[in-house]
Amino acid sequence: MKKIKIEKKILSENQRCSIENKSFLAERNKLCLNMISSPGSGKTTILVRTITELQGRIKIGVIEGDVQTDIDAERIRATEAPVVQINTEGACHLSAVQIKKALKKLPVDDLDLILIENVGNLVCPSAFELGEAGKVVVLSVAEGDDKPAKYPAIFAKSKALLINKTDLLGHVDFDIERAKTDARRLNKTIEIFPVSAKTGQGMADWYDWLTKTLKRTNSQQ
């Protein structure tokens, strides 16, 4: 038998492409965030409300990832924000090469912030870097407060956590403190925002964080 040392990253192609995306965005001073959650947590509703309420203050463009359809892109389009839909045709996550193509279709130079809505899935998207400055994980209260403990990787890697659908708190058994404690066990600095994208409750804190993060991006030049 003959053994050959390879020592090469298996996802090196994705890695290389994500670094290209990162420099593309950094050169233009644009903030890009990768939003990850289970299906149905309310990512698109959060995006629609965020775009609408920040209109005139922050120019947002969106890259929508879904297995099929452009339902989400249509919802974003209604806000008049530029949007590119990616259909993964079965794949469980977005990859950096898809983002590279999508960035070419967005009017990046006219934007401040690019939000990527990843395919609904708490596991796989966390393993694929896209070139984003940070990940934002969304968890809705209907999913249960045990998710940060059960899916540690995405909570460990995210800069912010939005706990969405807080308007349902009286109807479901969800202990916000437990979710927060578990999310912080591996990630002490994660910013946590309990919000209702439906009623608007708590969204102001999330906008403040976005604004601050954006300022930091601009001052890095």
Next chain:
Amino acid sequence: MHEMIVAQYLLAQITDEAVKQNARPVAAKISCGKLNAVNDEVLCFAFEAIAKDTLCRDVKLEIEHKPLQAKCKDCNQIFNVEFSKPQCKKCESRDFELLPDAPLILEEIEFQTEKNHEKNKN
């Protein structure tokens, strides 16, 4: 689910090396970190399925999981994080910074040499 894509990249890399070495690959060693979300069984199943009619059909995968490490902010100790009880091994502080998780790496490939190829024939 993304194990299929990992398997495809893996198959391409092993095939490239096999062509370069002009030898038949029989095993491959992979390593990955705890946050990589790679399930061994699913990856092996996916790899077997796509390698079945290729020159990599005999490749057995060996997957090593590297521990997730963190640095304690109180005593600077570097320790392996246990998901069930994440705290510093030395001072039990829960204030720590995660170190980068080990990426998915194709460590080495084992090839059958002419000699043991002959042996197997006999």
